[in-house]
Amino acid sequence: DAGVIQSPRHEVTEMGQEVTLRCKPISGHDYLFWYRQTMMRGLELLIYFNNNVPIDDSGMPEDRFSAKMPNASFSTLKIQPSEPRDSAVYFCASSRKFSGNTIYFGEGSWLTVV
Amino acid sequence: GESVGLHLPTLSVQEGDNSIINCAYSNSASDYFIWYKQESGKGPQFIIDIRSNMDKRQGQRVTVLLNKTVKHLSLQIAATQPGDSAVYFCAESFGNEKLTFGTGTRLTIIP
Numbered sequence: 001d002a003g004v005i006q007s008p009r010h011e012v013t014e015m016g017q018e019v020t021l022r023c024k025p026i027s028g029h030d031y032l033f034w035y036r037q038t039m040m041r042g043l044e045l046l047i048y049f050n051n052n053v054p055i056d057d058s059g060m061p062e063d064r065f066s067a068k069m070p071n072a073s074f075s076t077l078k079i080q081p082s083e084p085r086d087s088a089v090y091f092c093a094s095s096r097k098f099s100g101n102t103i104y105f106g107e108g109s110w111l112t113v114v
Numbered sequence: 115g116e117s118v119g120l121h122l123p124t125l126s127v128q129e130g131d132n133s134i135i136n137c138a139y140s141n142s143a144s145d146y147f148i149w150y151k152q153e154s155g156k157g158p159q160f161i162i163d164i165r166s167n168m169d170k171r172q173g174q175r176v177t178v179l180l181n182k183t184v185k186h187l188s189l190q191i192a193a194t195q196p197g198d199s200a201v202y203f204c205a206e207s208f209g210n211e212k213l214t215f216g217t218g219t220r221l222t223i224i225p
Contacts (some may be wrong), residue, residue: 004157043158043203043215056212091157098210102148105157 002026004106006092012112018080021109023092024073031098034067034077035091037108043091049075050098082113122201124220133194135219137187137204144206148213149178149189153200161189161202191221199223 005024013019025032033048047057052069060067064083069075079086093105127133139147145166150158164171164178164187171178177190187204201218 042217045212048212093157098212101146102160102163103213104160105150107157 004092004094004104006090006106006109008109009107010110010112012114013082015083015113016081017113018078019082019086019111019113021077021090021092021111023075023077023106025075025092025094026104027073029094029096029104031095031103032069032075033093033095033103034075035093035105036088037091038088046077048098079111082111084113087112122218122220124222126222126224127194128224129196130193133191133198133221135189135191135202135221137189137216137219139185139187139204139206139216140214141206141208142182142185144208146207147178147180147187148205149176149187150203150205150215151198151200152203152218158203194221194223196223196225 004026007022030051031048034046035043036046037043044059046059047067048055049069052072065079067077077090089108089110091105091108093103095101095103125133148163149161151161152158162171162173162176162178164180166182169180175192179188189202191198199222201220203218204216205213207213
């Protein structure tokens with residue numbers, strides 16, 4: 001079975017540029033999560049969707065961040081404009097249920113903003 | 115200048131020995147727990163889970179122990195191998211609440 005697929009795996013961009021990260025969840029999973037991982041803060045939940053609908057975006061740092069899920073097999077996380085402090089690894093994950101069920105992670109998108 | 119970041123507990127174990135990684139969770143009402151393994155440059159990978167109605171669960175070379183009295187979770191890895199070197203995270207959830215991840219423990223297997 002294909003796992004969660006993320007792209008790009010690595011991105012280096014200049015401050016002020018728009019960054020779009022993409023995710024394809026595991027087929028049949030109703031929940032999709034976007035996490036950010038940094039040395040300073042560890043693994044943080046940014047936003048999650050249930051059946052393509054955003055449920056909780058309280059973890060999104062600020063208005064520069066936005067996420068969409070136009071269909072069950074695709075989601076994007078966009079940063080506009082990007083800043084150096086956004087440099088981190090962004091993970092997409094999916095699961096069948098919200099809690100009490102295993103969340104499966106993608107390999108991550110390693111973002112560096114210079 | 116000095117960098118400030120999360121201070122990950124570290125554990126070094128000789129190859130072939132058993133290792134025990136500990137996790138103190140925060141919510142006494144948590145009813146589901148997961149251990150994840152994260153290798154360098156990769157995403158967290160599911161290892162094993164346990165529900166609060168159990169106190170022990172075994173997988174292949176791994177055992178998770180749950181002590182609800184002291185809110186403690188442990189992951190035992192038997193006969194460690196170089197490929198076990200990674201950061202290990204515990205995560206907890208309660209009811210419909212989201213998973214909460216710990217800061218992780220770095221395990222290094224010494225050949």
